[in-house]
Amino acid sequence: MPELPEVETVRRGLEPAMVGARLASIDQRRPDLRFPFPERFAERLTGRRVEALRRRAKYLIADLDGAELLVMHLGMSGSFRIEKAGGPGRAAPLLGGAPKNAAHDHVAFGLSTGSRIVYNDPRRFGFMQLIARPDFAAHPLFKNIGMEPLGGELDGAALARLFAGRTAPLKSALLDQRLIAGLGNIYVCEALHRAGLSPRRPAASLARKDGSPSPRAIQLARVIREVLEEAVAAGGSSLRDHRQTDGTLGYFQHSFRVYGREHEPCGQCGGPVARITQSGRATFYCGSCQR
DNA sequence: AAGCGAACCTGGCTGC
């Protein structure tokens, strides 16, 4: 579920509850998720104040008042739930997924405000790490992460430079987090459809021989920013019953033009949306208007 | 070195 817009939606939902609060208690219910939890995880977190909650690529980063950062990744199925102080029985806000089974509540942060933040992740592809603040940029998790698509750097020239010489299909290059950070399967499919570009086209075909951006590169950069901004504004999307801060559904799923729409008519030309497999992942696209 | 397929794990859906 979580691509950049979903992680950003989760960040915005958690921010008012977490920032400024102290982590009064940590309930860690298993030794690992995708990776083992850090040594003495609960001990290192207990008593720390959360000073800020940031996002980099698909990572959530809590700045703590000590020397460490708490880095969290939601994997495929991770979500957070906020349990407000004194409110059992009230509908709990859900962030980033659809937790149903308390057996998959793996970590709960008890806050000094009395609220609890519960992390649920059935598939356990998510993980949490503690890293020293000065090591942040050089840390293995972050040193090879590419540019933020909404950070103001992503334009046609940047795409042309990143994709120059790459024989991989455009779809695969856009999913490569070392180049652009935060795009996932849904938004890559959606952006390519909006740009009228085939996912099978070699990535290098967006650069000219001299490395300058083609009009296609300029257009693709524009629609990547556009689709992500629209999705963030809509509170992310969901394939099932993803909810955001106030418990309402993330709405962007209703705006998919190709993702999950195999055999349905393309909104542009009426032709059928095709589904192929690239690098082991499903790609949805219109074979007649994406060239 | 880049690119690709498999692996990690569980749940939900489809079809027999």
Added chain:
DNA sequence: TGCAGCCAGGTTCGCT
């Protein structure tokens, strides 16, 4: 109704 098989938003590893 039961069950086998397939599929899923991401990342990493290991093999060409």
